[in-house]
Amino acid sequence: MPNPAAPVSDLPAEERSEFQARVHEWFAANAPRKGSPEDFSAVHIVSAATAEEYRAQEQHAISVTRAWQRRLFDAGLAGRSWRPEYGGHGAPDWQDEVVIEEQARWGVSTKMFAVGLEMVPAVLFGHGTHEQRATFLPPILRGENSWCQLLSEPGAGSDLANVQTRATPVDGGGWSVTGQKVWTSNAGCSEYALLIARTGSREEGRAGLSCFLLAMGQPGVDIRPLRQMSGAYHFNEVFLDDAHVPENGLIGAPGEGWAVLRTMLASERAAIGGGTSARSATQLVGLARTLGCDGDPVVRDLLAQAAIRERTLDLLRARIAAGHAVAAAGPTTKLLYSEHARLSADAATTILGMAATVVDDEVSAPWIERLLFAPGLRLGGGTDEIQRNAIAERGLGLPR
Numbered sequence: 404m405p406n407p408a409a410p411v412s413d414l415p416a417e418e419r420s421e422f423q424a425r426v427h428e429w430f431a432a433n434a435p436r437k438g439s440p441e442d443f444s445a446v447h448i449v450s451a452a453t454a455e456e457y458r459a460q461e462q463h464a465i466s467v468t469r470a471w472q473r474r475l476f477d478a479g480l481a482g483r484s485w486r487p488e489y490g491g492h493g494a495p496d497w498q499d500e501v502v503i504e505e506q507a508r509w510g511v512s513t514k515m516f517a518v519g520l521e522m523v524p525a526v527l528f529g530h531g532t533h534e535q536r537a538t539f540l541p542p543i544l545r546g547e548n549s550w551c552q553l554l555s556e557p558g559a560g561s562d563l564a565n566v567q568t569r570a571t572p573v574d575g576g577g578w579s580v581t582g583q584k585v586w587t588s589n590a591g592c593s594e595y596a597l598l599i600a601r602t603g604s605r606e607e608g609r610a611g612l613s614c615f616l617l618a619m620g621q622p623g624v625d626i627r628p629l630r631q632m633s634g635a636y637h638f639n640e641v642f643l644d645d646a647h648v649p650e651n652g653l654i655g656a657p658g659e660g661w662a663v664l665r666t667m668l669a670s671e672r673a674a675i676g677g678g679t680s681a682r683s684a685t686q687l688v689g690l691a692r693t694l695g696c697d698g699d700p701v702v703r704d705l706l707a708q709a710a711i712r713e714r715t716l717d718l719l720r721a722r723i724a725a726g727h728a729v730a731a732a733g734p735t736t737k738l739l740y741s742e743h744a745r746l747s748a749d750a751a752t753t754i755l756g757m758a759a760t761v762v763d764d765e766v767s768a769p770w771i772e773r774l775l776f777a778p779g780l781r782l783g784g785g786t787d788e789i790q791r792n793a794i795a796e797r798g799l800g801l802p803r
């Protein structure tokens with residue numbers, strides 16, 4: 404158990420800054436600037452007026468992301484901490500953080516690959532076999548395979564123990580999957596999905612769930628883009644009708660799906676908690692200076708509030724990274740982050756004023772992207788209310 408009085412970070416500062424400089428140099432030579440015509444940092448925000456337009460935009464977004472991920476891989480910057488037999492470099496975790504932090508400063512994005520880069524490795528390292536890791540992880544790093552999550556259903560969102568999609572063993576091996584999923588991001592451009600399905604009875608609740616690796620490009624998988632209230636498309640519903648999962652597509656044992664799901668959601672919450680808005684306060688100060696309003700008392704108040712949120716988030720993440728026991732760490736980080744992202748995007752619109760409506764401007768573009776993305780952060784990966792429940796129960800020991 405680490406000493407709680409010890410400094411939260413003992414990273415080799417010199418080694419880190421050398422690596423940072425090398426990574427920065429590579430990005431400066433290879434990545435477009437934010438707000439430049441080549442900027443694709445918002446490419447993952449796919450929203451279209453027709454289903455056809457949505458599919459076309461989604462394909463564009465994924466091909467741009469694949470190409471960028473491949474460049475990161477070729478430059479030796481993808482999967483720094485992953486073991487070499489799974490396509491990585493076996494370097495310490497902080498090197499991945501450095502790459503992610505540097506990437507957030509440029510007009511690039513790997514968010515379309517988030518499930519593959521964050522959730523799949525956590526799940527396979529925690530519960531998968533060596534064969535599953537060796538088969539599925541390297542193509543993610545090379546930008547070849549994109550992944551989505553088939554979790555939510557019409558009757559199971561916050562309460563995933565209520566999942567009704569059924570997986571039945573078939574003669575000759577493997578599983579047949581039938582059911583309906585909803586709110587699936589990137590379903591139409593993913594080769595594979597992490598799927599949660601029921602292998603036991605309904606009465607068994609969470610003990611009757613299992614987790615699978617499902618190939619999306621097969622006849623039993625019908626993907627239908629969902630039309631939203633605004634008329635735009637963003638999500639999909641996915642109908643599974645006798646979709647096949649081979650024998651080696653089961654993660655863990657039958658009935659262990661809830662444990663796998665917990666790992667998946669914890670990694671999703673941690674990934675969301677470390678997202679691009681984590682550096683908002685520093686960037687808001689830069690914005691206020693650029694616009695010459697850093698002396699305005701209202702702006703200064705917004706900057707101070709953002710700095711306090713960011714420092715709290717930083718200290719919490721550093722304590723977690725240093726191995727200190729932090730109760731309900733994932734839910735707390737995710738909640739702090741989603742609030743920080745939302746409030747910082749609001750602060751940016753106050754600072755920008757009318758410029759917040761100009762989408763192709765180098766200064767306002769990154770903030771508009773965040774403003775549009777922030778509301779979804781309150782729901783995706785578990786809603787803010789669910790995080791508060793988890794903090795109350797697991798963090799504070801309050802009754803359910």
Ligand SMILES: Cc1cc2nc3c(=O)[nH]c(=O)nc-3n(C[C@H](O)[C@H](O)[C@H](O)COP(=O)(O)OP(=O)(O)OC[C@H]3O[C@@H](n4cnc5c(N)ncnc54)[C@H](O)[C@@H]3O)c2cc1C
Nearest residue numbers: 552553554555560561586587588779782783784785786788
């Ligand atoms: C940007 C985004 C991306 C997403 N991507 C995916 C994806 O790729 N794959 C996927 O499977 N799903 C995805 N989702 C769905 C997401 O996981 C669900 O929306 C979320 O889990 C909530 O479920 P629900 O929508 O069914 O709402 P519900 O669970 O019906 O909740 C409705 C409201 O009730 C509240 N509530 C529910 N239960 C409780 C409780 N016990 N205590 C207090 N309040 C409660 C919730 O906080 C919410 O405000 C995505 C959602 C978003 C916004």
